[in-house]
Amino acid sequence: MDIQALLAKAEGDCAPVFARLEKTELRNTKRVLDAFHEEDVAARHFAPTTGYGYDDIGRDTLERIFARLFGTEAAIVRPSIACGTAALSLCLFGLLLPGDHLLSATGAPYDTMETVIGVSGNAAGSLKEMGVEYSQVDMCENQTKIDVPAVLAAIRENTKVVLIQRSRGYAWRASVLPRDMAEVIRAVHEKRPDIFVMVDNCYGEFLCEDEPTHFGADICVGSLIKNAGGGLAPTGAYLAGTERAVERVAARLTAPGLGREVGSYAASYQPFYQGLFMAPHTVCQALKTAVLAARAFELLGMKTTPAFDAPRSDIIQAIEMCTPERLIAFCQGIQAASPVDASAVPEPWDMPGYADQVIMAAGTFVSGASIELSADAPMRAPYTVYMQGGLTYAHGKIALEKALEKIAQLRG
Numbered sequence: 001m002d003i004q005a006l007l008a009k010a011e012g013d014c015a016p017v018f019a020r021l022e023k024t025e026l027r028n029t030k031r032v033l034d035a036f037h038e039e040d041v042a043a044r045h046f047a048p049t050t051g052y053g054y055d056d057i058g059r060d061t062l063e064r065i066f067a068r069l070f071g072t073e074a075a076i077v078r079p080s081i082a083c084g085t086a087a088l089s090l091c092l093f094g095l096l097l098p099g100d101h102l103l104s105a106t107g108a109p110y111d112t113m114e115t116v117i118g119v120s121g122n123a124a125g126s127l128k129e130m131g132v133e134y135s136q137v138d139m140c141e142n143q144t145k146i147d148v149p150a151v152l153a154a155i156r157e158n159t160k161v162v163l164i165q166r167s168r169g170y171a172w173r174a175s176v177l178p179r180d181m182a183e184v185i186r187a188v189h190e191k192r193p194d195i196f197v198m199v200d201n202c203y204g205e206f207l208c209e210d211e212p213t214h215f216g217a218d219i220c221v222g223s224l225i226k227n228a229g230g231g232l233a234p235t236g237a238y239l240a241g242t243e244r245a246v247e248r249v250a251a252r253l254t255a256p257g258l259g260r261e262v263g264s265y266a267a268s269y270q271p272f273y274q275g276l277f278m279a280p281h282t283v284c285q286a287l288k289t290a291v292l293a294a295r296a297f298e299l300l301g302m303k304t305t306p307a308f309d310a311p312r313s314d315i316i317q318a319i320e321m322c323t324p325e326r327l328i329a330f331c332q333g334i335q336a337a338s339p340v341d342a343s344a345v346p347e348p349w350d351m352p353g354y355a356d357q358v359i360m361a362a363g364t365f366v367s368g369a370s371i372e373l374s375a376d377a378p379m380r381a382p383y384t385v386y387m388q389g390g391l392t393y394a395h396g397k398i399a400l401e402k403a404l405e406k407i408a409q410l411r412g
């Protein structure tokens, strides 16, 4: 296998897809700039604050910018929210009360949400422990569409939140485009205007020119060390939604009565602003990396999802490696090309809470940031690797070359 020739052929095939992605980057950069201009962003917004953080203009302005981008009345954008799971948990505990019912419209939720909800077992502090009921409706048409009639049929008298997960997560299902959420959102609200439609938007920001809230979702939730932080935000998460939803969440964020009015940050807000400014570009770089990987492995006859030229609503690329050796070689190649921790050699290990061994490759500036290039997989047939991120396409391409070299060496 001539790796250079393979990548050159793949890159040529990807040209029309890249052109489409760059058009989205341009439009989204324009949207971000418009929001910055409307809020008249200036150096004073980057200044740190301490203590209660009353009248923190850096925080308040950033929250208004997110609200503008998501087309919502309000937003919460905080470095103090530890991660995406913490923001999703905060949102659920804000919206749900004991005796309420939570309904997932996209099948099983992301792994870490199982403990929050209390799907299996009964983790201390879970929604289940608090007396919240849970059920889920699987996606239909081979896991590509939300089953709207089934979702409507699953609504109970006490249903308070319908949860949509935009990303495929680490399941072999399709991601959901914001416009494809419109039908279920409208149908749920027609039947029951009081229900909150909440979207786990992790990995989805800036993939399209609109977000789920533009199609009527009550609230969108995501991590700042993924897409929306542009690779620069060092920590944190956001929620953007209606005043009615955000107000409830804000009472849990700090305290009822205090809400969004308090919360300081003793470092600079500058990386959050600059990260948001970079985000449409960074997402485009990550997507070009994913598309190139998909095409290169498709040319080698391997199964990928999504296909290189398919529409995308998240940054995850799944590739069936077919053998454990190939999967390990791929991950070791990605690791060896990382800017940080390149000398680490990833091996499968027994990660707590997982049935199979897991292998992970990542060498990131921001610890654990999956907008930076990373790959991971459970060690089970068909040995599917999930890769995502990449701050620059050049790095993505070099890393793929390395991964392909490691795979080629298996045969030598």
Ligand SMILES: *Cc1c(COP(=O)(O)O)cnc(C)c1O
Residues within 6 Å of the ligand: 083, 084, 085, 086, 110, 112, 165, 167, 169, 200, 201, 202, 203, 223
């Ligand atoms: C990453 C992710 C989460 C959890 O976010 P963490 O920051 O890892 O806690 C939840 N849902 C989806 C779809 C994700 O991609």
